[in-house]
Amino acid sequence: MKAVITVTGKDTVGIIADVANVCAKYNANILDITQSVLGEYFAMIMLADIKGLNIEFSVFVDLLTELGENRGLVIHTMHEDIFNTMHHI
Amino acid sequence: MINTQDVLETISMIRQENLDIRTITMGISLWDCVSEDTDRLCQRIYDKITKKAEHLVETGAGIEKKYGIPIVNKRVSVTPVSLIGGAATPEGYLKIAHTLQRAADEVGINFIGGFSALVQKGMTPGARNMIEVIPEALAQTRNVCSSVNVASTKAGINMDAIAMMGKAIKRAAYLTKDQNSIGCAKLVVFSNVPEDNPFMAGAFCGIGEPDVAINVGVSGPGVVASAIKRAGDCNLSELADVIKKTAFKITRVGQLVASEAAQALDVPFGIIDLSLAPTPAVGDSVAYILEEMGLESCGAHGTTAALAMLNDAVKKGGVMASSHVGGLSGAFIPVSEDAGMIAAVERGALSIEKLEAMTAVCSVGLDMIAIPGDTPEEVIDGIIADEIAIGVVNTKTTAVRVIPAYGKTVGDSVDFGGLLGRAPIMDLKSYSPAKFIRRGGRIPAPIQSLKN
Structure with missing residues (x-):
């Protein structure tokens, strides 16, 4: 069971660290990160294993959304199945 | 492996193009x-x-989060x-x-x-x-x-x-x-009402249905309009393919949500309804799709052809994406719930007669149309009879949801708020069908051969 976490917004110091911290705290294992900075904009897609998550997935989603709001970023956390279903036959 | 492009496309469909699951109906x-x-x-x-x-x-809220x-x-x-x-x-x-x-x-x-x-x-x-x-x-x-x-x-x-x-x-x-x-x-x-339709106001659980079932209605006019825009100057064969591919993706999400809901609630999965259901939100409009296809305004000559192609392509794309398709399954053209339809009526491009013609090639009928409050009931009967005749003769579902807005006349509009939107009062013919309606009885079932 994996989650896709996407983060977009103005680049500042410590974005990846903050997101990774939340993942570590709730036992989501980061498997892969794709990240780029275009001008002053930051975009990251993170794949995390949520098998061992120690809180409800919906709470985890809310915590990351809240982190995004506090830092002026947009963070979406979605179960990988929506992408697999939509884009693979 | 998840591809960056796919992730961005999905997120953009949901955040910018108003992709949603319109309803989970039990x-x-x-x-x-x-x-x-x-x-x-x-x-x-x-x-x-x-x-x-x-x-x-x-359960629905949990799936939304997930x-x-x-x-x-x-x-x-x-x-x-x-x-x-x-x-x-x-x-x-x-x-x-x-x-x-x-x-x-x-x-x-x-x-x-x-x-x-x-x-x-x-x-x-x-x-x-x-x-x-x-x-x-x-x-x-x-x-x-x-x-x-x-x-x-x-x-x-x-x-x-x-x-x-x-x-x-x-x-x-x-x-x-x-x-x-x-x-x-x-x-x-x-x-010809369907028995497993998840959309209101016409949903009911038909007599051949199981004790409980989950039926899901998807949406996504905004996603289709954006895909057509991105396709640029292609011909209509290519455009039909673009619509099919988009409808496939939209419907797959519906199938995912339906299966998940059915499993979580321990209820059998019924059907996915492939309808393109608009909302009053800007960009989430079936009329905009038709305009993106090349019409100056929805209601222009050519609208029925464009809608026929759209409706067919949505079904072809959606059918493969779902294990069971049912309900109304087609493009909806409710006036009040579609910002592009409202604009077309207000600029004088779209009349009730054109809407009636459009319903011959799409789901589902004259929907959410406000008419003058003093419209005689026989005229409403005439509107219903015309629309129903289209369905009966063409072996398809048609429906009428008109609102004779009390105290309002042509030039006014009524605002219902929320998903029901705002409807400009539409002009009707003033000639009376009263004598025809008062005859009563039944119009016999139409012949199913000699199709001309």
């Missing part, structure tokens, strides 16, 4: 609630709905009340409507459909009693939706029933005059 059979005592019937109805749909709303996709409505459809009400008096039927409302309040759903009757060939005393109190039921409840099937390709058109519906629509408009005649927005008149 169909609940009420056959086992039947009783000759109306109070006992009502108690059983309440108990069954509140037990079966107890976790519907929270996949990051909005599920706009959680609803319930029940067995047509005229069937399970049997010999109930009109007051008894009204009591059932109130019971449905109480059950809807208890489980937190936003609509409950099934205050319905199937009278395509004739009318039982029960159906007559129920139809008589439809206006009161709609005025006295908030979330109960009503539908009446007055015709089918096999039975023909029940003109006596249509005459009753014209009267019911006028009375519902009057009884809810303080709320822009909103009662009429919860009442649909059908031909």
Whole structure:
């Protein structure tokens, strides 16, 4: 069971660290990160294993959304199945 | 492995292009609630709905969180009340409507459909009693939706029933005059009604349906419009492919949500309804798709052809994405719920006659159209009869949901708020069909060969 976490917004110091911290705290294992900075904009897609998550997935989603709001970023956390279903036959 | 492009496309569909799951509708059979005592019937109805749909709303909310996709409505459809009400008096039927409302309040759903009757060939005393109190039921409840099937390709058109519906629509408009005649927005008149439709106001749980089932309606006009825009100057064969691919993706999400909901609620999965359902939000419009295809305005000559292609391509793309397809499955063209349709009416490009022609090639009919409040009921009967005839002859579902907005005339508009949107009052022909309507009886079922 994996989650896709996407983060977009103005680049500042410590974005990846903050997101990774939340993942570590709730036992989501980061498997892969794709990240780029275009001008002053930051975009990251993170794949995390949520098998061992120690809180409800919906709470985890809310915590990351809240982190995004506090830092002026947009963070979406979605179960990988929506992408697999939509884009693979 | 998940591809960056796919992730960005999905997120952009949901965040920018208003992709959502329009509704998870739980169909609940009420056959086992039947009783000759109306109070006992009502108690059983309440108990069954509140037990079966107890976790519907929270399950929907959980799926929304998990996949990051909005599920706009959680609803319930029940067995047509005229069937399970049997010999109930009109007051008894009204009591059932109130019971449905109480059950809807208890489980937190936003609509409950099934205050319905199937009278395509004739009318039982029960159906007559129920139809008589439809206006009161709609005025006295908030979330109960009503539908009446007055015709089918096999039975023909029940003109006596249509005459009753014209009267019911006028009375519902009057009884809810303080709320822009909103009662009429919860009442649909059908031909060839589907039994597993998840969309309101026409949803009910048909007689061949299981005890409980999950039916899901997807949406996504904004996604289709954006895909067409990105496709640029391609020809129509290529454009049909673009629409098919987009419809496939949209429907796959619907299938995912439906399977997940069915599993979580331990209820069989029924169908996915492939309809492109617009909302009043800017960009979430079927009219904009038609304009993106190349029409200066929706309603221009060429609109019916463009809509026919759109509707067909949506179905072709969607069918492969889902294990079971049903319901209405086609593009909806409700005027008040579609910003592009409203604009087309207001600029004088779209008339009720053009809308009627469009319904011959798409789902589902003359939908959410506001007409002058002083429209005689025979004219409403005539509108219904015309639209129903299109469905009966073409072996398809058609429906009428018109709102004779009390005290309003051409040039005014009525605002229902939320998903129901805003409707400019449309102009009608002033010539009377009264003598034709008053003949009553049935228009015989049409011949199914010699198709010209």
